[in-house]
Amino acid sequence: MRAVCLAGSLLLAAPLSAQAYQCSLPRTASVPAIERDGPARSAPVTGYTLALSWSPEFCRMRENDRGQARQCSGHAGRFGFVLHGLWPDGARSWPQWCATRARPSAQTVARQLCRSPSTRLVARQWAKHGACMTRQPQTYYRVSNILFDSLRWPDFDRLSRKPDLSAGDVRDWFVAANRGWRTDAVGIKLNERGWLEELRLCYDRRFLPTPCDRQRLGPADDSEVKIWRGL
Structure with missing residues (x-):
């Protein structure tokens, strides 16, 4: 009932283009070369996490960082949520850095840059997560894009102005805009100062929303949240 009421108060939820x-x-x-920076770990995949970074917060104090120019300078567009990645999960840990000789082509990487505005x-x-899920980079990005493009977004600028904004508010607004989602499947990552960094959406093996574990769920619903608007 609460989600239905919220849906009526939201501005029109927006797809990828917004x-x-x-x-x-x-x-x-x-296509930059990627060096492994952690242990290789192969394990059966039990579910997935779609990590979505809030670009205004990421770009705060990075506007002049040449390494982040596409995302943060404003010359290549402005970004809201960007696709950080699709991560496989395991029963006890997560698979990563699985052995592969496949690399994404330059054209494949280029096609991702309005969703994930960094070639690196x-x-x-792909190197850290995708190779543990599929044999070919194109398949990994296609699945990631289908999930990302299916989402609809409430007005996070308006949400950021809500007095006493909480993690529960963020989850409620997201669920109100996305039929079939549940609040316990919407993980939230805050930085050490309490500002929103990422949403981490939890899926089962069939790519249906499923409750997040404690680590991915993040702060309790009554926790204070701040959202940087990039102003």
């Missing part, structure tokens, strides 16, 4: 304002795709892109981010997500 998350990448005036972004245009390059024809090609360089795109290449790293």
